[in-house]
Amino acid sequence: MLMIKIASAQLWVHDQEAAMKYWTEKVGMEVREDVSMPELQFRWLTVGPPGQDDISIVLMAVPGEPVMDEATKKQVLDLTAKGFAGTVFLQTDDCQKSYEAMKSRGVEFTEEPHQMPYGIDCGFRDPSGNSVRLTQLAESWPNT
Amino acid sequence: MSQVPPARYLMRARDLVDSRYAEPITVDDLAAAAGLSRAHFSRMFTRTFGESPRAYLQTRRLERAAALLRHTDRSVADICVMVGLQSVGSFTTSFARVYGLPPAAYRASLPPASMYARVPSCILQRDTRPPADTRVKTAYGEKTRSQG
Numbered sequence: 563m564l565m566i567k568i569a570s571a572q573l574w575v576h577d578q579e580a581a582m583k584y585w586t587e588k589v590g591m592e593v594r595e596d597v598s599m600p601e602l603q604f605r606w607l608t609v610g611p612p613g614q615d616d617i618s619i620v621l622m623a624v625p626g627e628p629v630m631d632e633a634t635k636k637q638v639l640d641l642t643a644k645g646f647a648g649t650v651f652l653q654t655d656d657c658q659k660s661y662e663a664m665k666s667r668g669v670e671f672t673e674e675p676h677q678m679p680y681g682i683d684c685g686f687r688d689p690s691g692n693s694v695r696l697t698q699l700a701e702s703w704p705n706t
Numbered sequence: 707m708s709q710v711p712p713a714r715y716l717m718r719a720r721d722l723v724d725s726r727y728a729e730p731i732t733v734d735d736l737a738a739a740a741g742l743s744r745a746h747f748s749r750m751f752t753r754t755f756g757e758s759p760r761a762y763l764q765t766r767r768l769e770r771a772a773a774l775l776r777h778t779d780r781s782v783a784d785i786c787v788m789v790g791l792q793s794v795g796s797f798t799t800s801f802a803r804v805y806g807l808p809p810a811a812y813r814a815s816l817p818p819a820s821m822y823a824r825v826p827s828c829i830l831q832r833d834t835r836p837p838a839d840t841r842v843k844t845a846y847g848e849k850t851r852s853q854g
Binding site for chain 1: 719724725726727728729734737770773774777778779780788819820825828829830832
């Protein structure tokens with residue numbers, strides 16, 4: 563059977579430059595691809611966690627006309643700002659330590675590390691409003 | 707209970723290099739991460755991984771720089787800073803020693819980064835799509851529209 567793997571998942575961002583700075587400098591990811599195509603008014607920008615080379619997050623600008631009409635674009639930006647456009651689930655070996663390191667770099671957490679049945683969990687939002695969970699799975703929890 | 711092998715402590719230092727290469731980390735920082743004195747750490751690291759901590763950090767930075775030269779259109783100076791190096795001159799020399807070409811020539815020898823950009827078809831199509839007010843209208847007067 564052919565294997566299908568997740569290569570990238572996309573987040574809408576209101577400003578690609580601000581998003582890139584945030585995800586690299588504050589969250590600690592690295593830039594994977596960054597190509598501007600002025601003729602298409604398009605910039606392909608991806609980031610990923612150092613050491614996990616085969617998966618990345620696409621930081622995608624919300625396109626305007628004619629791909630997306632202005633009303634829809636506003637709706638997408640509004641939904642993203644409210645945190646309802648999707649969530650990224652990150653995993654760490656040490657939630658408290660990652661929380662402290664990221665907080666010292668200016669990440670604004672919406673939830674501090676707390677115990678959950680599946681491990682220790684906290685949450686933050688990126689500048690566009692995307693919701694991000696950061697979890698340290700309990701040793702007994704199946705990591706599948 | 708068996709003891710944790712020393713390599714486990716050394717891996718903490720290597721993990722630190724792998725994740726924080728862009729920051730101005732020092733051998734002292736790495737020794738602290740491994741919980742060893744600087745001299746003992748450097749000796750143990752070299753014996754275990756076959757290269758010194760400083761060499762490993764430099765290799766990691768150059769490897770990332772090569773990836774950024776292949777997959778971005780950022781300038782060489784930008785990439786130098788992005789991987790944690792200070793001097794473009796030293797970066798160029800070190801890069802050429804390892805990859806056989808200076809950074810700009812290395813990039814020029816490969817397909818352009820735009821080849822790798824996965825531009826969605828809805829973006830590609832927008833150049834040829836007619837303006838909204840010229841599109842066919844449905845029986846209900848609504849403009850047809852496809853989402854990208």
